[in-house]
Amino acid sequence: MLLFDEVDSILVDEARTPLIISGQAESSSALYYRADQFTKTLKGQNLNVATSEYEEGDDYKIDLQSKTISLTEEGIDKAEKFFQIENLYDMENVALTHFVDNALRANFIMLHDIDYMVDENQEVLIIDQFTGRTMPGRRYSDGLHQAIEAKEAVPIQDESKTMASITIQNYFRMYKKLSGMTGTAKTEEEEFREIYNIQITPIPTNRPVQRLDHPDLLYPTLEAKFKAVIDDIKRRHAEGQPILIGTVAVETSELISKKLVEAKIPHEVLNAKNHFREAQIIMNAGQQGAVTIATNMAGRGTDIKLGPGVIDHVDPEFRGLAVIGTERHESRRIDNQLRGRSGRQGDPGVSQFYLSLEDELMKRFGSERVSAFLDRMRISGEDAVIKSGLITRQIESSQKRVEGNNYDSRKQVLQYDDVIREQREVIYAQRQEVILATEDMTPVLMGMFKRTIDRQVDGHELAGSLKDEENVKNLLQTLHNTMLPEDGIELSELTGLSVQAMKDLIFDKVKARYASQMEKLSDPERQLEFQRAVILRVVDNNWSEHIDALDQMRQSVGLRGYAQNNPIVEYQEESYKMYNNMIGAIEFEVTRLMMKAQIQPQTAIRQEAPRMTTTASQENITNVDTEHSVSEEISFENVGRNDLCPCGSGKKFKNCHGRTHIA
Numbered sequence: 001m002l003l004f005d006e007v008d009s010i011l012v013d014e015a016r017t018p019l020i021i022s023g024q025a026e027s028s029s030a031l032y033y034r035a036d037q038f039t040k041t042l043k044g045q046n047l048n049v050a051t052s053e054y055e056e057g058d059d060y061k062i063d064l065q066s067k068t069i070s071l072t073e074e075g076i077d078k079a080e081k082f083f084q085i086e087n088l089y090d091m092e093n094v095a096l097t098h099f100v101d102n103a104l105r106a107n108f109i110m111l112h113d114i115d116y117m118v119d120e121n122q123e124v125l126i127i128d129q130f131t132g133r134t135m136p137g138r139r140y141s142d143g144l145h146q147a148i149e150a151k152e153a154v155p156i157q158d159e160s161k162t163m164a165s166i167t168i169q170n171y172f173r174m175y176k177k178l179s180g181m182t183g184t185a186k187t188e189e190e191e192f193r194e195i196y197n198i199q200i201t202p203i204p205t206n207r208p209v210q211r212l213d214h215p216d217l218l219y220p221t222l223e224a225k226f227k228a229v230i231d232d233i234k235r236r237h238a239e240g241q242p243i244l245i246g247t248v249a250v251e252t253s254e255l256i257s258k259k260l261v262e263a264k265i266p267h268e269v270l271n272a273k274n275h276f277r278e279a280q281i282i283m284n285a286g287q288q289g290a291v292t293i294a295t296n297m298a299g300r301g302t303d304i305k306l307g308p309g310v311i312d313h314v315d316p317e318f319r320g321l322a323v324i325g326t327e328r329h330e331s332r333r334i335d336n337q338l339r340g341r342s343g344r345q346g347d348p349g350v351s352q353f354y355l356s357l358e359d360e361l362m363k364r365f366g367s368e369r370v371s372a373f374l375d376r377m378r379i380s381g382e383d384a385v386i387k388s389g390l391i392t393r394q395i396e397s398s399q400k401r402v403e404g405n406n407y408d409s410r411k412q413v414l415q416y417d418d419v420i421r422e423q424r425e426v427i428y429a430q431r432q433e434v435i436l437a438t439e440d441m442t443p444v445l446m447g448m449f450k451r452t453i454d455r456q457v458d459g460h461e462l463a464g465s466l467k468d469e470e471n472v473k474n475l476l477q478t479l480h481n482t483m484l485p486e487d488g489i490e491l492s493e494l495t496g497l498s499v500q501a502m503k504d505l506i507f508d509k510v511k512a513r514y515a516s517q518m519e520k521l522s523d524p525e526r527q528l529e530f531q532r533a534v535i536l537r538v539v540d541n542n543w544s545e546h547i548d549a550l551d552q553m554r555q556s557v558g559l560r561g562y563a564q565n566n567p568i569v570e571y572q573e574e575s576y577k578m579y580n581n582m583i584g585a586i587e588f589e590v591t592r593l594m595m596k597a598q599i600q601p602q603t604a605i606r607q608e609a610p611r612m613t614t615t616a617s618q619e620n621i622t623n624v625d626t627e628h629s630v631s632e633e634i635s636f637e638n639v640g641r642n643d644l645c646p647c648g649s650g651k652k653f654k655n656c657h658g659r660t661h662i663a
Contacts (some may be wrong), residue, residue, distance in 0.1 A: 002172065006300055007180025008333060011196060012188050013130040015168040015410045018417060020141070022162055029156040031096070032143070035103035036150040038082045042075055060104060069104045098143065106147035114249040117272060122154040127250065127272055130334060132295030134272045142555065162551045163544040166424070167417040169195055169410075183340060184333040191407055195414065211343025212316065212350040216328075216395060218357070218386040225356040228385065229326055230259050232352070233291060237265055239318040242290040242310055246325045246338040247271075248360075253293045256326065260291065267291035286310065286321055296329070300337045303344065311348055320348035327359050328395050330402040355391075361398055412568075416554055419572050420547075423579050427543055434535050440524065441531040442514075445594065448587040449514070453506050455584055456482075457499060469495070475502075482588070483510055483595045513595055520599040534597070538589045546582045550575055 004010055042059035059075035062068070071079065071088075079088050079100060088097060110116060116126050117134065124145060125134040139145040141162075149156045172178060178196055185192065185200050192198040219225040229245070236243050247253040250271045257269045268281045270292060285292040287307035304321060313319045321342040329335050335353070342349030355362065434441070460475045472494050480486055489509050494502055521527045553574055560570045 001177035001179070002175045004178075004180030004182075006182050008182045008185045008188055009130065009300060011168065011172065011178075011180075011198075012191060012410075013331075015195075016406065016413060018165045018167045018413060019171060020162055021164040022141075029146075029150075031099045032103070032146050032150040032156055034083075035096075035099040036107070036147065038079060038100065039103040039107045041082070042078065060108065062108060067109055069108055071100075071104070099147070102143045102147035103150070105144060106151045110144070110148055110151075111249075111251075112152070113251040113254070116148060117250060118152050118154060124148050124152060124154060125272075128296075129248075130296060130331070131300065132250075132272060133275060141551075162548045164547055165417075165551070167414050169414045170417050170421055172196070184336045187332050187336075187403070188407075191410075195411075205346075207346030209343050210346060210348045211320070211339070212348075213339065214350070214352045215387050215389050216353045216355050216392045218355045218391050220357055220384055222356050222358045224384075225326070225354050225359075226256065226259060229256065229324060229354050230263055232324060232354075233260065233265060234263060236318060236322050237289060237291060239313065239315075240288045240309070241313065241318045241320075241322050242286050242288060242304075242306070243292065243322045243324060244285060244304065244338075244341055245291070245293045246323060247293065247295050248327045248329055250295060252326060253295055256293050260293075265291055267293060270294040296334060296338075302341055304341055306347060316348060317350060320350065323349070323351040325351070325353035328353060328355060328361050328399065330361055330399060330406070332396060332399045332403070335399075355395065361395070361402070415568050416571060419568070419575050420550060420579075423575070427539065431536065431539055434532055434539075437528065437532060440528060441535070442518075445514070445531065445590070446511070449510050449591050449594075450507055452584075452587045452591040453483075453503055453510065455588070457503050457506070479506065482592045484513055488513060510591070510595065517594065517597065517599060530599075531594075534593050535590055538586055538593065542582050542586045542589070546578060549578060553578070 058072055059078060060069055060071050076088050080086065083093075083096060085093055085096075087093065088100075112118070114127065115129075116124050119125055119134075125136060126138050126140065127133070128135055139157075140148070143159055146156050146159060173196065178198055180198075186202065189200045192200060217228065219228060233243055233245070245253075245256060247256065250273060253269055253271045257267065260267050268284070268291070270278060270281045272295065281292060281294075282302055282304060284290055286304040288309050290307075306321060311320055323339055323342045325335065325338055339351045342351055357363075456478055457475065460471050460478070473491065476489065476491055476494060479489055483506075489506065493505065497505065518527050521530055554571060557571045557574065558567045561567050
């Protein structure tokens, strides 16, 4: 059983992004810089809120609702001239198009101090939109993080390659029982029920809530909104009321801080840039006259203790902690969490949200309707303000639309992951069986050999053309390269045989070769270790390649929707074909390594013991590609005692090969 605190933070907020184990891929720093240089030459215009149209002549267009960006015809012409190509969308330029698309997103969609920040070490850090905290160690995938690094002119780190992945939903559904607690799960009740089969049970508060929650105040512009916020802060500060000012982004918190400095109001700022002072800032936030500006860091689970005299004011409007929200978040839960910092355990308090038509949420949803409402009511001017429950309901309606979009996004991620879930469970279960195997794995290997031989023979199209000597020669060459030595099988032995007779003969030869290989490892324990190491190495390599290929295929399969095909169904069909191909590749590679591995006698190994290198089986087995004479060895240099052993056994180094290589 698993018990969560703040369960919606993990199972909902984090569920849009799958958990990924990544490795290093090829570096393409020059192309990122080149694409960034091109992008910075473009000019564009965001969506006109009043007309819902773009102006002519722009190089790119941004759809604010979906946060997508694309080049216009003028932009495409500029790209073709800049990169000196004839057609940007030619098949030969697919990779270049990918770099350009990422550069566009990095420069015009991903915003500094809102979506990410650059720390003192010149590293781009993602800012969690739900908590306001940075997420060290996490990086945007598919080259977007590198594009942002090029935009900010900081060192570009190597791209990552997906080695393994699983969604939050499928990971936690592996537990038999899930439960948790949070104060803001009711708005996501449907998702908890459908995805996790969790029922929501509201529990009444310990004491009645005395907080005054005022209707939202709506202003025409950002400037008018911030002016009203500062005026409200001055009024409440003069009465000695502690104030918590909630912002969505680091950028907004710094803007308000600048205005408070101009107004000579002492205050503290809590955001991702000074999180190390969080405890001290929160400790003093409830004291009389304290003014605290915070991102969502001060939202979830923060308990602000009220100081002496704070609840004694005569006017209820100035009693307790005042929470001032400068913008609505796209999720109602985040707004509720900010409100919940005030009025805890029956204490008095007040909350007020200030909005403008230029807020991100308003531009994406609802601003046209609100603008039309203002026109009908003949409300205009910079100082115009609306305080109405109607506006609050309109905002909540917009938030519901965004939450619906986010839910659809999370559900789609889960649908794609469900396609490969069965593949993952089969591979991981079989891999675990190999790791825990205590008996000779020859029967399993014989099945691999047999299926590999069948594929090789069938692949040479010998059925119905047994007299075609050229096909038989090609098959013989393949056998020599992958399974048998030059003198292991000859052309005369295959000539004139039926397809099935060929398969049987080759299988007999392979069994004899395998027996010869195992004789070099006389100890059954060493034979099992060799078998295990080869299988694990091949499975791990092919599975990581398969996951990476699926990740890339998913990026492109969505285009099939334009042909009236369901992308999920297309993904299912393609992934099934790729899985079968992967299984064939695994069995082929295991067969090749088993047949072609050069196993040195144990006496030779003892002489070479001081060398800090060995192979997968502790017997200095070197996997050799006979055609190219390339040796593959596993190095044990610089391996920590508690690191996983490089041989692939799944054990710690100190419990595996470290026994013989650690002095």
